[in-house]
Amino acid sequence: MTMIFGVPMAVFMGQLTLGLVNGAFYALLSLGLAVIFGLLKIVNFAHGAQYMLGAFAALLAFNYLGINYWLALVLVPLTVGGLSMLIERFLLRRIAHLDHLYGLLLTFGLALIFEGTLINFFGVSGARYATPEILQGGLNLGFMFLPTYRAWVLVAALAMCLFTWFMIERTRLGAYLRAGTENSQLMQAFGVNVPLLITLTYGFGVGLAAFAGVLAAPLYPVSPTMGSSLLIVVFAVVVIGGMGSILGAILTGLGMGVIEGLTKVYYPEAANTVIFLVMILVLMLRPAGLFGKEA
Amino acid sequence: EISDGEVRIGYLADMSGTYRDLAGPGGLTALEMAVADFGGSVNGAPIVLFSADDRNSADVGANTVREWIDQRNVDMVAGLVASSVTIAVTKVLEENDRLGIVSGSAASSVTNEHCTPNHIHWVYDTYPLANGTARAVVEQGGDSWFLLTADYAFGHALEADVTRVVEESGGEVVGSVRHPFPTSDFSSYILQAQGSGAKIVGLANAGADTVNAITTASQFGLTQSGQQLAGLLIFLNDVHALGLEATQNLLLTTGWYWDMDDQAREWAQRYFDEVGSMPTMVQAGIYSSTMHYLEAVQAAGTDDAQAVRAQMASQPINDFFARNGRIREDGRMVHDMYLAQVKTPEESTGEWDLYEILSTIPAEQAYRPLSESQCKLVQN
Amino acid sequence: MSDSTTLSAPRVVAKRKRRAGQRRALLYAALLALGLVAPFLAYPVFLMKILCFALFACAFNLLLGYAGLLSFGHAAFLATGGYVTGYLLASYPGLTPELGILAGTLCATLLGALFGVLSIRRQGIYFAMVTLALAQLMFFFFIQAPFTGGEDGLHGVPRGELFGIISLRNHLSMYYVVFAIFVLGFALIQRTVHSPFGQVLKAIRENEPRAISLGYNVDAYKLVAFVLSAALAGLAGSTKTIVFQLASLTDAHWHMSGEVILMTLLGGVGTLLGPIAGAGLVVSLQHLLAQSPMGNWVSVILGAIFVVCVLSFRSGIVGELTALYRKNFK
Amino acid sequence: MSVDASASPPVLETRNLTKTFRGFTAVDGVDLQVQEGHIHALIGPNGAGKTTVFNLLTKFLPPTRGEILYRGKPITPLKANQIARLGLVRSFQISAVFAHMSALENVRVALQRPLGTSFHFWKSERTLSPLNARALELLEEVGLAEYADTLTVEMPYGRKRALELATTLALDPDVMLLDEPTQGMGAEDVDRIVALIKRVAKGRTVLMVEHNLSVVSRLCDRITVLARGAVLAEGDYKSVSQDPRVREAYMGSEIGDDEAPSERASA
Amino acid sequence: MISESGEATRQTSEASSATRARDILKITDLHAFYGESHILHGVNMNVKEGELVTLLGRNGAGRSTTLKAIMNMVGRRSGSIVIGGKETLGMKPHHVPRLGVGYCPEERGIFASLDVHENLLLPPTVSSGGMSLDAIYAMFPNLHERRKSQGTRLSGGEQQMLAMARILRTGARILLLDEITEGLAPVIVQKLGEVLVKLKASGMTIVLVEQNFRFAAPLADRHFVMEHGEIIEEISALELAGRRQHLHSLLGV
Numbered sequence A: 001m002t003m004i005f006g007v008p009m010a011v012f013m014g015q016l017t018l019g020l021v022n023g024a025f026y027a028l029l030s031l032g033l034a035v036i037f038g039l040l041k042i043v044n045f046a047h048g049a050q051y052m053l054g055a056f057a058a059l060l061a062f063n064y065l066g067i068n069y070w071l072a073l074v075l076v077p078l079t080v081g082g083l084s085m086l087i088e089r090f091l092l093r094r095i096a097h098l099d100h101l102y103g104l105l106l107t108f109g110l111a112l113i114f115e116g117t118l119i120n121f122f123g124v125s126g127a128r129y130a131t132p133e134i135l136q137g138g139l140n141l142g143f144m145f146l147p148t149y150r151a152w153v154l155v156a157a158l159a160m161c162l163f164t165w166f167m168i169e170r171t172r173l174g175a176y177l178r179a180g181t182e183n184s185q186l187m188q189a190f191g192v193n194v195p196l197l198i199t200l201t202y203g204f205g206v207g208l209a210a211f212a213g214v215l216a217a218p219l220y221p222v223s224p225t226m227g228s229s230l231l232i233v234v235f236a237v238v239v240i241g242g243m244g245s246i247l248g249a250i251l252t253g254l255g256m257g258v259i260e261g262l263t264k265v266y267y268p269e270a271a272n273t274v275i276f277l278v279m280i281l282v283l284m285l286r287p288a289g290l291f292g293k294e295a
Numbered sequence B: 001e002i003s004d005g006e007v008r009i010g011y012l013a014d015m016s017g018t019y020r021d022l023a024g025p026g027g028l029t030a031l032e033m034a035v036a037d038f039g040g041s042v043n044g045a046p047i048v049l050f051s052a053d054d055r056n057s058a059d060v061g062a063n064t065v066r067e068w069i070d071q072r073n074v075d076m077v078a079g080l081v082a083s084s085v086t087i088a089v090t091k092v093l094e095e096n097d098r099l100g101i102v103s104g105s106a107a108s109s110v111t112n113e114h115c116t117p118n119h120i121h122w123v124y125d126t127y128p129l130a131n132g133t134a135r136a137v138v139e140q141g142g143d144s145w146f147l148l149t150a151d152y153a154f155g156h157a158l159e160a161d162v163t164r165v166v167e168e169s170g171g172e173v174v175g176s177v178r179h180p181f182p183t184s185d186f187s188s189y190i191l192q193a194q195g196s197g198a199k200i201v202g203l204a205n206a207g208a209d210t211v212n213a214i215t216t217a218s219q220f221g222l223t224q225s226g227q228q229l230a231g232l233l234i235f236l237n238d239v240h241a242l243g244l245e246a247t248q249n250l251l252l253t254t255g256w257y258w259d260m261d262d263q264a265r266e267w268a269q270r271y272f273d274e275v276g277s278m279p280t281m282v283q284a285g286i287y288s289s290t291m292h293y294l295e296a297v298q299a300a301g302t303d304d305a306q307a308v309r310a311q312m313a314s315q316p317i318n319d320f321f322a323r324n325g326r327i328r329e330d331g332r333m334v335h336d337m338y339l340a341q342v343k344t345p346e347e348s349t350g351e352w353d354l355y356e357i358l359s360t361i362p363a364e365q366a367y368r369p370l371s372e373s374q375c376k377l378v379q380n
Numbered sequence C: 001m002s003d004s005t006t007l008s009a010p011r012v013v014a015k016r017k018r019r020a021g022q023r024r025a026l027l028y029a030a031l032l033a034l035g036l037v038a039p040f041l042a043y044p045v046f047l048m049k050i051l052c053f054a055l056f057a058c059a060f061n062l063l064l065g066y067a068g069l070l071s072f073g074h075a076a077f078l079a080t081g082g083y084v085t086g087y088l089l090a091s092y093p094g095l096t097p098e099l100g101i102l103a104g105t106l107c108a109t110l111l112g113a114l115f116g117v118l119s120i121r122r123q124g125i126y127f128a129m130v131t132l133a134l135a136q137l138m139f140f141f142f143i144q145a146p147f148t149g150g151e152d153g154l155h156g157v158p159r160g161e162l163f164g165i166i167s168l169r170n171h172l173s174m175y176y177v178v179f180a181i182f183v184l185g186f187a188l189i190q191r192t193v194h195s196p197f198g199q200v201l202k203a204i205r206e207n208e209p210r211a212i213s214l215g216y217n218v219d220a221y222k223l224v225a226f227v228l229s230a231a232l233a234g235l236a237g238s239t240k241t242i243v244f245q246l247a248s249l250t251d252a253h254w255h256m257s258g259e260v261i262l263m264t265l266l267g268g269v270g271t272l273l274g275p276i277a278g279a280g281l282v283v284s285l286q287h288l289l290a291q292s293p294m295g296n297w298v299s300v301i302l303g304a305i306f307v308v309c310v311l312s313f314r315s316g317i318v319g320e321l322t323a324l325y326r327k328n329f330k
Numbered sequence D: 001m002s003v004d005a006s007a008s009p010p011v012l013e014t015r016n017l018t019k020t021f022r023g024f025t026a027v028d029g030v031d032l033q034v035q036e037g038h039i040h041a042l043i044g045p046n047g048a049g050k051t052t053v054f055n056l057l058t059k060f061l062p063p064t065r066g067e068i069l070y071r072g073k074p075i076t077p078l079k080a081n082q083i084a085r086l087g088l089v090r091s092f093q094i095s096a097v098f099a100h101m102s103a104l105e106n107v108r109v110a111l112q113r114p115l116g117t118s119f120h121f122w123k124s125e126r127t128l129s130p131l132n133a134r135a136l137e138l139l140e141e142v143g144l145a146e147y148a149d150t151l152t153v154e155m156p157y158g159r160k161r162a163l164e165l166a167t168t169l170a171l172d173p174d175v176m177l178l179d180e181p182t183q184g185m186g187a188e189d190v191d192r193i194v195a196l197i198k199r200v201a202k203g204r205t206v207l208m209v210e211h212n213l214s215v216v217s218r219l220c221d222r223i224t225v226l227a228r229g230a231v232l233a234e235g236d237y238k239s240v241s242q243d244p245r246v247r248e249a250y251m252g253s254e255i256g257d258d259e260a261p262s263e264r265a266s267a
Numbered sequence E: 001m002i003s004e005s006g007e008a009t010r011q012t013s014e015a016s017s018a019t020r021a022r023d024i025l026k027i028t029d030l031h032a033f034y035g036e037s038h039i040l041h042g043v044n045m046n047v048k049e050g051e052l053v054t055l056l057g058r059n060g061a062g063r064s065t066t067l068k069a070i071m072n073m074v075g076r077r078s079g080s081i082v083i084g085g086k087e088t089l090g091m092k093p094h095h096v097p098r099l100g101v102g103y104c105p106e107e108r109g110i111f112a113s114l115d116v117h118e119n120l121l122l123p124p125t126v127s128s129g130g131m132s133l134d135a136i137y138a139m140f141p142n143l144h145e146r147r148k149s150q151g152t153r154l155s156g157g158e159q160q161m162l163a164m165a166r167i168l169r170t171g172a173r174i175l176l177l178d179e180i181t182e183g184l185a186p187v188i189v190q191k192l193g194e195v196l197v198k199l200k201a202s203g204m205t206i207v208l209v210e211q212n213f214r215f216a217a218p219l220a221d222r223h224f225v226m227e228h229g230e231i232i233e234e235i236s237a238l239e240l241a242g243r244r245q246h247l248h249s250l251l252g253v
């Protein structure tokens, strides 16, 4: 068996593949965060919780309403995103003019509320969400056995990332959003209904998190705490990519997935830490992240 | 002379975090059941309960207990789940000479290097888990192991125990990987396990990590490809959450199972009516240990820690929970343990019909022999 | 008229400053008195916990409120102080607590210098994230390093005898030591804020390029502020370890860095007393809720309170109070 | 473009100073020489590179190419704050003040550095009060005495500019670089500032960017015209304002209406 | 009504005709606040369709605030602002511009996150008949040259041009311009002058806040002089010659 850096070729390739899958996942989550931060300057600490809500909504929808995975994939992001718009409209908006810190504090509080409440009703052990028929089983890639579902996650996540990137960087709406968050007062003086834009954007960003949540449901046990551990990793990804840089979030997400995957082979103990090492190195060399515009 | 005319018991456990379902609110209910069954008072002295959430933090735990002692003059602390909290708390108990009964913690160090004259370890610890499961698996022909180890003290200890047992019983550990604690995505490690070609993949981790590992393993068809999982620290609530599809045929060692005999079933049913889910061995252990404690207080006629501990140690324990139970001088309550296998969906007849008990591991063989003990209370 | 203004203006300034000064002095005297009698009114250990976190929050506030730098890695300093002190006292019985504290604080200070050098040039959120990242590396180190006891934590730290004479096993004597340390730390911060250095710091926060064009090496000033803050955070950690006789990963976890931000914001950023109020509030809440029947709703209730505070006491408790005071007395 | 006559060595000199931003050349091989004691104006169309030149001279931007000499010594490698310590102090095009400090404190911050106690976090700020008198003098020079105690945010824009100048003066600079000091000021303020600059320029060298030609004509001994980043013309106001290229590129036909009577008289 | 206004647009700058046109902007007893501080103390002014008026005054007189108040960009307002016959005091900020009002702020408000071109295209058109991109680029060649670079990378003056050009595109009929010649080179200033004349000729209504009286004087039909948040003087172009001295004394020129 051919070896590469001291591990069997097959294993190495396998790790790369898995890294990509996780990466796509990070990309999706950090994308939502980047959209919200980049456009609304809200450090959305509820993002992890909202991702968790996505997974839970899918689970409950299935158990109580019999709504299947595919439907959930559409409905859940809409619902969770929609509800989060209320949060923006009635909570976040009232502190929009304050330092970002307050947004962080508020969303952090919300995260505590969401998680705490669900814990009291569903405990923390986590429940299983069945993988839809079509996506069960796996593909034999020769060097590894890749569960079909993970392949699907890769595709779905990347597609969604691309769509979002296009929306924001290439459409007029995107331009409004970028400008509106810089000087919303002036945008209003131009006749743009900024508050509405902001609300929609927040809803969209959270929708992305919820979408990721639904994707995750069949992968990991659905538990109220599934989001909190992910949060700062995803946050780090956004920063490495360059705050608010959509493309940055996507590419960094993928990259970090791979790097983390390889760490799991060569120095597994550090798997959760490596991303921060990378972050330090990157910010040493490029103060505004890989794709961030220098202020 | 019962201090200030009341027997005061504090229940300290993780009420909201990872170990919530293992002990948590359910454990408190079990404790209340015990007090109620005992009649609510000892020799006329009413029994008073306090409870607190330790949020799995040694600080919080130790402070809560310190305050209970300073402010409320609490006599006994029950529950005690996360090992870090337990060790911190037992130090406080020793300093103030109060009693603690540890039901939730897994670390065998609790009654080894960290033993004190002020606490008793009731339900289980990693030693019998490794001992029971690993030995049985090797005997069934699973002689080459790959270990997924949680990268912290507890995981390392468990890994050591397993390795020893496996080698003693003629198997070998071909490899292991230490994953950070906690880890949500195990795919990479499972892949490495598959690459290792070992027959058995042992999970030297706990709680959410174990659950995640098992889920991922089933996704990657680990068992289909001829390997087998051995969960070393896995509880009823984990299996229930994972579902039989993912866990079927898993071998594990448990200190108690609700369906193991009539006594157990009878109590479990009462608990189920209260809580709505079947009790874990920890929750059952909390009831059992509290009963034994209260009886000791009654017999000793005092709630002084040392007197009660002596009294408790003097009595063998045989109730719905423990068989051939006795408390050793290191504070370890040794009792029969059971090797169980998770049923397949077909075999299972109900939501909670999860285990099949394969064999009993006699109390004296199950736990670390005193001869190997580093406990300061044991003269070697 | 011009010279009348020349004369009157400074007089006004001086008078107003003096009046404000007197008021502040009065307030501090009152608080000091309160601190001295407190242990007879409430449970000393609980008070000590509040004091430790208050000092921690004050240290953090010095950086955020007066240098405009948001560090998301202050847990690292708290933990370093704690672990070093804990380890030394636990393994060298001869060592007296004050030396232990000194050593702990010193290490935190050095770490602060290291963090500072690596992060100080980064702006805004990037600065926050670099500090977070560095703190995460420290967390990893604390898990791996044998002397910390990893997940189990570092236990059985003796309180020992202060200067080898006064035993601290008694809560009351321990309390007064902690109180003294806190007062010293607070005094240092209050002085720093109202010092020539503080003035420059404020200028930098207001308009960095301008400060540079006035010839100030802003990075150096930020660094000093950062190191000061780290040192005080370390001091808080060391003291905490002695009080509770243990050091654990909780102090190193990023949640701790988050908690101190919460305390400071709830109390009022850039107000000297705010962090104390914030720490008091958060600690008491956790304390009360953990033992109430609402126990398992603790995180929900905390969350709700944060939300409410952010929505209705934006400038923090102290900020709100001062505003109220200004309204009614001017 | 060589400087005619004046023998004494320039206080400030640039050689082939060049700055490019991602391929776009904002400053293109500028050779500038500022003579001791001159008030030297840098004028030119918008985007000519004036502010950028300032940023280069004060090291707020690193030059892409070229050299900067101060009194004959190369200062190209120094940092921005070191430049300031040498005595080259700048003001900003968009007013730069410490918004949440009183006008007095604004000036005092500039005064306090020479005390050398600026790192002394253990000293009381009362040790700074001796500076108040001087600070007030400066405020009065720019007519802000009555604002001494007001927070700067609450001052009208024009006053902020004046305050900024006072702060610059507080450093008693050898060379002052003023980027459009009269921008956004009412006519009366402008006159005050012009008079002020005239006054404080004694014994100093001033390099200023200014669009208001009446100001330039009244103040400046020497004028350099930038266009598209390069020096277009140089000389005194008269010669420059006669230069057809300059008229075409910059002044347009504005010269000649009641713009600068003094000049016309002398013309 | 219609015919009148139509007439007003055909005939240009004479104030005389403007007087016959209707008020397209009428402000009565306008008070405005920034938080606690009371900035405008009962401003009264009216602008007729097709008219160009200036707001003169010393720094801090409240001219910018007046414009901001019209756009509903200040804290609290009271009084009445009627635009094209509609009372706007109750309106949401983003509804005001849809009445055909274009605002060019004092601090320019160029967007860093957009390049010059995007900045130019940003404001939604409120009505047809705005200037075309080419026309604008022809008018401000610098902008064309720098169109791909980040908005705030432009020089002070370039930013000013951009801010001005931006609203010419939207087809607004009422322009509120705050110190548009600020920091602009004389050539550009002249150009802007010409532009304003053109715009006026095309029937636009313009309110000009100016520091540069020399620039404003020849363009305006009427001058309003502000002092401490009030209009203290109204001078028509005709009276101007006679009252220049008086005006200078008011402005402290």
Ligand SMILES: Nc1ncnc2c1ncn2[C@@H]1O[C@H](COP(=O)(O)OP(=O)(O)OP(=O)(O)O)[C@@H](O)[C@H]1O
Pocket: D021, D024, D026, D044, D045, D046, D047, D048, D049, D050, D051, D052, D053, D093, E146, E149, E153, E154, E155, E156, E157, E158, E183
């Ligand atoms: N940081 C930057 N990045 C890219 N281009 C820049 C940057 N700063 C300035 N420029 C460009 O360099 C040229 C010169 O800018 P500068 O501000 O020096 O002009 P200026 O002479 O000061 O004009 P004004 O009188 O309007 O302020 C302009 O075209 C501007 O767009």
Ligand SMILES: Nc1ncnc2c1ncn2[C@@H]1O[C@H](COP(=O)(O)OP(=O)(O)OP(=O)(O)O)[C@@H](O)[C@H]1O
Pocket: D153, D154, D155, D156, D157, D158, D184, E034, E037, E039, E057, E058, E059, E060, E061, E062, E063, E064, E065, E066, E106
């Ligand atoms: N955001 C604000 N908060 C509080 N006060 C303000 C604010 N903006 C302006 N002011 C005050 O309102 C008054 C009027 O300001 P405004 O900008 O309207 O003056 P102006 O007439 O436009 O003069 P200029 O624009 O030349 O400074 C000034 O005294 C100013 O200090």
Ligand SMILES: [Mg+2]
Pocket: D050, D051, D052, D093, E155, E156, E157
């Ligand atoms: Mg400029």
Ligand SMILES: [Mg+2]
Pocket: E063, E064, E065, E106, E178, E179, E209
């Ligand atoms: Mg203005």
